[in-house]
Amino acid sequence: MKRPAGQHPGSIVIVGCGRLGAMLASRLSRSGSRVVVIDHDSGAFALLEAGFSGFRVTGDAVEHDVLREAGLAEAACLLAVTEKDTLNLMVAQVAKTIFAVPQVIARVYDPTFEALYRKLGIHTISPTSLTAREFLRVIEQESGRP
Amino acid sequence: MKRPAGQHPGSIVIVGCGRLGAMLASRLSRSGSRVVVIDHDSGAFALLEAGFSGFRVTGDAVEHDVLREAGLAEAACLLAVTEKDTLNLMVAQVAKTIFAVPQVIARVYDPTFEALYRKLGIHTISPTSLTAREFLRVIEQESGRP
16 A cells, blocks of 8 residues: 655545546646545556556545545545445545545435535535536537427 | 337437436427437336336347337437447447437447547547546636646
8 A cells, every 4th residue: 555645735535546536536636736546446546547646545435544544634625436426425424524624526426415415515426417418418419409 | 018109200219218318318308309218127217207208118229120119210319328338339330320310429438439439420428528527627616726
């Protein structure tokens, strides 16, 4: 495990290094942000682009020690982007309530509880809603429908 | 199986009635489009909203007979939105090359082959890219970064 020692304030912690997590980690790191990415499977870090200069933490993000090791207590932002809605929302709540992270954003496939989480200070992003909107835009653009 | 007999030109055929397929089918149907939705699992149709007035076809969309039964030969548009990239791209290619459907759009999680498919006349939409863009927008908007 690579230890992200000495996190300065303002880092972005990303939970989940799947396709989305790796894409965000790579882009944010490239644009100068200090990035820490957590995944329970160290093999997932292979998705990061070659020049990725952030930190990698292998571990289960439901464990507070793992989040602490990733420097969450001093982070400016937490992005919860594993494949599991429940895990993303759990990590987001912990980040907001226990670690008092200023900005918390979670990917949530099921947008049902969006309003509830917004009340808790957690911004949720639903790929399903975004994708549906894009489909409707393309259909309308290309054919004048619906 | 409910037969969508007598499809008139201009219908929208949707392959895959998961969260995205059901959302698109419901919205397009509500806004007056003639919609046919195909899924291999008839239980998936439970995701359609109560007032859905389109047609449901239970079957495997890799079988041309199933696509024919759904009226694909006369359709104006095919949306391939199952959970599987390979299946979506296969159905999209069949729709374009064999059924000559004017507008073909596929959900593809892996955007690697986007350019290739665009050359074949297939518009691909990547939830990963869309979602990453939205995350970056929200991060920037709320904190002035990256």
